[in-house]
Amino acid sequence: MASGEPLTASGYIVHHLTNLTVGHGFWTLHLDSLIISGLLGLFAFLGMAKLASKATSGVPGKMQAFVEMLISFIDQQVKDTYHGKSPLVTPLAITIFVWVLLMNTMDLIPVDFVPMLLGAAGVHYFKVVPTTDPNLTFGMSLTVFTIMIVMGFKVKGFGGFMHEVFTVPFGAKMAPVNLLFRLIEDIAKPISLSLRLFGNMYAGEMVFILIALLGLWQLPLALPWALFHILIITLQAFVFMMLTIVYLSMASESHG
């Protein structure tokens, strides 16, 4: 807890939900989100890249077997849903699942642990779960959105894409309505994608913070919530990945 602040419940909550920032206005950077997400990503993906560079087609080691199990599971999901040819989709799905899963898992670190450690080091605000930062979830979902649009243009061509925008679902006579529908649909995709993840993780973190306010009662409560939260952590990572695959398969398949 930062010195000089009143030790109230709302103060405690606000403190836990405040990012470590630099800069002003739009050019504010949430250092905690950027550092944690970056470190987790570098750890996971450089680690997997190192492992992949030594991957053998013979008998795999335990670590390789684990990673292969994970990515072949993801690849199976992609194969079941996405029938295009883009070599980007499976790596994208792997990136999303692994990264989001790791960032969500940060939620299982006791809520006071990292702020206390860093508070002792003079850093007063630190949100340790990057997925509770809408900047991250929107950053991901907008990237997915961009890939989706580009893939739509690539697969269908400009004419095909525009034809789909103006004629689906009601035919050419209702072109303005179709366009409106399409706009709403496409805008809803990244928003729902990012807000779902953000909302789930933010709410989960909030519950952890509220439990932490209960004094001794947090002991019997934090564990069941953490156990239950493992489900949400995995589920949200899976849902983000799955919806991305679905959106990309929609972008690369004709609607009718």
Next chain:
Amino acid sequence: MNINATLIGEAIWFGVFIWITMKYVWPPLAKAMADRQKLIADGLAAGERGKHELELAGKRSADALRDAKAKAAEILAAAEKRGVQMVEEAKVAAKVEADKVVAAAKAEIAQQVEQARAELRGRVAELAVAGAEQILKREVDAKAHAEMLVALKQEL
């Protein structure tokens, strides 16, 4: 909830991680898995082939065994037949030999009988002469009566 430049930073992180995964994680692992799949498929196929070959070899060995048995039986039968034949031949040969021996013996006997008869004839003639000598009480000129004696011999 405030949207700011962090979004751009996170998008950059996201892009970097996608790039790493796409370039360094997914292709080698996918290749390793595909290769292993092929390896396992090949191994299974080889096992299947081996099993099939074993089956064929078993069939071949059974055939060979059956052939060998048939051939052995054939040889045995031939040998038996040959043995019977040889015994038969030996019997015939023995019979011939025996007949020959018997014939020879018979001939010898006949010859001896003849000889004994001739001898007897001579002795009878002598006896007759001696008897006649006795009866006549005189010297019979053997030379003078030789012709008659020979004729007598012939008669006996």
